[in-house]
Amino acid sequence: MGDGPKLSVCIVTYERPAFLERCLRSLEAGLDADAQVIVVDASAEDRSGLVRSIRASAIYVHAPHLAGWMTRSRNEALRHARGEIVTFLDDDVVLRPGWESALLAAFADPSVAAVAGRTCNGHDGEEHYALPVGRLLPDGRLTDGFASVQDGLVDIDHGIGANMSFRRSLLAELGGFRDDYPGTALREDTDIFLRVRALGRRAVFAPDAAVDHLPAPHVRGARFDTRYKLYGRRNHMVLLARDGGLGSPLLRKWVGGQFAAVGRSRGISAKAKRLGVTIVGVAWGTGAALRQAKPRPLPPRREDALGRELRAALGDGVSASHPERTRGEGGR
Incomplete structure (x- = not known):
C-alpha cells in the first residue's frame, strides 16, 4: 500500500445533489490534494459532471441499482479504495478545519484500527455527554455522545456512520461491510465496529476529527417516523x-x-x-x-463470495501480526 494515497474518502449518496455538492466543496477545501475521493451515487441521474467539476480526480460510480442499500454502496466504494486509511462520510456533512490532520494523528498510534470522528448536529448542549461515549451496555442499548467534546482519544465499542474511518488492511480482513441491514440502514455502522471489537482490535472516538452534520431530508419518510x-x-x-x-x-x-x-x-x-x-x-x-444469525456469534470475517472479492480488491489484511483466533471461529 506504500504507493497509494494515505487517505481515501468515500461518499455514498442518493438523490441529494445539493447536499453532495456542499459536501464535495468542503472536501476540496479541507483535504490534501493527494487524498482519494470516491462517490457512489445510487441516484437515477448521472452526476459525474458535477462531481468532477469540483474535484477532477474524484472517482464517480453511478449505481442506481444500489438505491435503498447504503452498505452495498459502501462495499462498492471499497472496490476502488486505495488509501491506507478509508473514511466514510455522509453526503450531508462538511469538514471542520483540521479534520484530516486530526484523523491521521489518531491513526499514528499503531494500536488504533478504527476511528469515529466527532459529528456535530448543532443541538444545544451536545458537547456535554454524561455517559461513556460509544458503548454497548449490558442491557443491549447503545450509548451515543459522538457530538461531545472529550479530552483526547476515547476507546469505544461502536461508532457513527456519518464520520467513520478504518485501516484498509482491517476492512480487507473483515471482508467489507455486512450489507443486509435494510430500510434506514440503522445499525450497519454499529455492526462493523462490533466486528472490529470481535477481532480484538481497538476503535476510538477522536473528537478533533470533527464534521458538521447538516441533515438532508430522507428521500423516503422522515427521521424518527x-x-x-x-x-x-x-x-x-x-x-x-x-x-x-x-x-x-x-x-x-x-x-x-x-x-x-x-x-x-x-x-x-x-x-x-x-x-x-x-x-x-x-x-x-x-x-x-x-x-x-446463529446460536453462537457470527465470525467477524466475511467468508462468502463478496467478502472474498472485497478482500482481494483491498489486499488481504490478515497478517502474521494478528494470528489470534477470533470469536465465533474454529472450534466454537
Missing part, C-alpha cells in the same frame, strides 16, 4: 443476535427493556402506539434474526 422505528428495532435485534448469538443475554434484556418502556410512555394513545410499534418491530426482528 414509524418506519424508522420499525427498522430500528428489526436491525438492532439482528445486530445483537449476530454479535452474541441467538441466545445472547443482551438481546433478551434489550427486548424486555423495549416492552418496559411502553409503560413509561405518557398517555393511553402514546402507550398504545409504542406498544404496537414494539410488537411489530420485535416480531419482525425475531424473524430476521432467526434467518440471519
Whole structure:
C-alpha cells in the first residue's frame, strides 16, 4: 500500500445533489490534494459532471441499482479504495478545519484500527455527554455522545456512520461491510465496529476529527417516523443476535427493556402506539434474526463470495501480526 494515497474518502449518496455538492466543496477545501475521493451515487441521474467539476480526480460510480442499500454502496466504494486509511462520510456533512490532520494523528498510534470522528448536529448542549461515549451496555442499548467534546482519544465499542474511518488492511480482513441491514440502514455502522471489537482490535472516538452534520431530508419518510422505528428495532435485534448469538443475554434484556418502556410512555394513545410499534418491530426482528444469525456469534470475517472479492480488491489484511483466533471461529 506504500504507493497509494494515505487517505481515501468515500461518499455514498442518493438523490441529494445539493447536499453532495456542499459536501464535495468542503472536501476540496479541507483535504490534501493527494487524498482519494470516491462517490457512489445510487441516484437515477448521472452526476459525474458535477462531481468532477469540483474535484477532477474524484472517482464517480453511478449505481442506481444500489438505491435503498447504503452498505452495498459502501462495499462498492471499497472496490476502488486505495488509501491506507478509508473514511466514510455522509453526503450531508462538511469538514471542520483540521479534520484530516486530526484523523491521521489518531491513526499514528499503531494500536488504533478504527476511528469515529466527532459529528456535530448543532443541538444545544451536545458537547456535554454524561455517559461513556460509544458503548454497548449490558442491557443491549447503545450509548451515543459522538457530538461531545472529550479530552483526547476515547476507546469505544461502536461508532457513527456519518464520520467513520478504518485501516484498509482491517476492512480487507473483515471482508467489507455486512450489507443486509435494510430500510434506514440503522445499525450497519454499529455492526462493523462490533466486528472490529470481535477481532480484538481497538476503535476510538477522536473528537478533533470533527464534521458538521447538516441533515438532508430522507428521500423516503422522515427521521424518527414509524418506519424508522420499525427498522430500528428489526436491525438492532439482528445486530445483537449476530454479535452474541441467538441466545445472547443482551438481546433478551434489550427486548424486555423495549416492552418496559411502553409503560413509561405518557398517555393511553402514546402507550398504545409504542406498544404496537414494539410488537411489530420485535416480531419482525425475531424473524430476521432467526434467518440471519446463529446460536453462537457470527465470525467477524466475511467468508462468502463478496467478502472474498472485497478482500482481494483491498489486499488481504490478515497478517502474521494478528494470528489470534477470533470469536465465533474454529472450534466454537
